[in-house]
Amino acid sequence: MFKKLLVIIFLFYFFALLQSSFLSHFSLFGAVPNLVFILFFLLVFFEEGNNYQIIIWSAIAGIFLDLFSYTYLGLSVVLLIIFGFLLKKVQSLLKDTEDKYPFVYFLPLFIISLLAYNFLLRTEIIFSVVYSSVIASVFFYIYRIIFVKK
């Protein structure tokens, strides 16, 4: 558990660095994919974690997002906690018997969450969401193939 947490912290940090430096050179109309948000969303979507885990992931992801931006420290933490709990609630309502983690649920939920997040933080909306959604779709299948037990 502790090892897994360390790996998650490292990944969030690595992704935060990547999106604020390397990916700035591959921007689409100035927008870069929000890798930290994508990883956070994947973790909440796929992992059967309890409420405390959602809070921990939100705290780690939110702090890294805020440290590399010009907002109050913790604003993203609060937003991610809210999105995390809402996502789990929606997932429990949209139970699918055949496929536990359907892509048709993942993508719309991801787009709505990122739209709301970008809107609330007054950052670039359209291109960032489009770019992130494409990357998130790829990550979704990678995550599902590697980590989700059939």
Place this chain on the structure above:
Amino acid sequence: MNSFKNFSINKKNNSWVKILIGGIVVLAVLFILNIFVSPIRNSFYAISSPIQKTFWTAGESASNFCSSLFSGGALSKENANLKSENQKLLSQVAALQSIEQGNQAQSDVSASCQNSGFSLLMAGVNGLDNDILFINKGSADGVDEGMPVINQQNALFGKVIKVYKNFSQVMLISNKNSVVNVKIQQPDVTKPEIDGVVKGSGGLSAFLDLIPVDSNINVNDVLVTSALDKSFPKDLLVAKIIQKEKNDQKPFQQAQINLFSNVKTADNLFVITNYKQN
């Protein structure tokens, strides 16, 4: 039966109390974090800076490589020119070390600014987030909020909005909150000056606004800073007009512009330390 009901109501109340306490604790922690935000951010940037700089440089190289791949059609044409230039470049390769590049940039900017009387501080670019640029110079180096940031060609990038001990955040002129007073450079000095503003539209782009309808502006006109609001020194390069948007129903003209500040190729920038926003 009654006691069972009371138990379930108490349980519900308890969970609400827990959420309330949890929320208050989270808000209290975040409030405390924001009191110490400057040292926290400075330490974090200090740790991350070497890795971030490496990623930034790697991204720049990878981006250049990819763009050369995508422009494959023009490659054969360029090949002949490149071959002839190759020998020249080989002799210069040794001189193109990063430190020397910095020195060259420093001397370029000194030459271009010696008449303006600017005192300049060279800063490396570490990262970018939503039209906010991170540079590796802070209050310890004499950087202060409101100071303009330019490159070696005297092109305006933006101004410092947040200073930490060893790092600063620069709001680019493409930021949605940025408004820069500009004038259109006239080849004929006898013509009246045309003033306008460059407003950031996010995503590393901006547009020209508030140009009077009766003013004649043209594609490829160059915009430079005017000293109207004293935010920036006058005559810094800002952008070039690429498309006019004239609408008779609007009191002012607008235009699409191409900013001279290319963040993606900016390794070293310069903070004008003796010019501060009033």
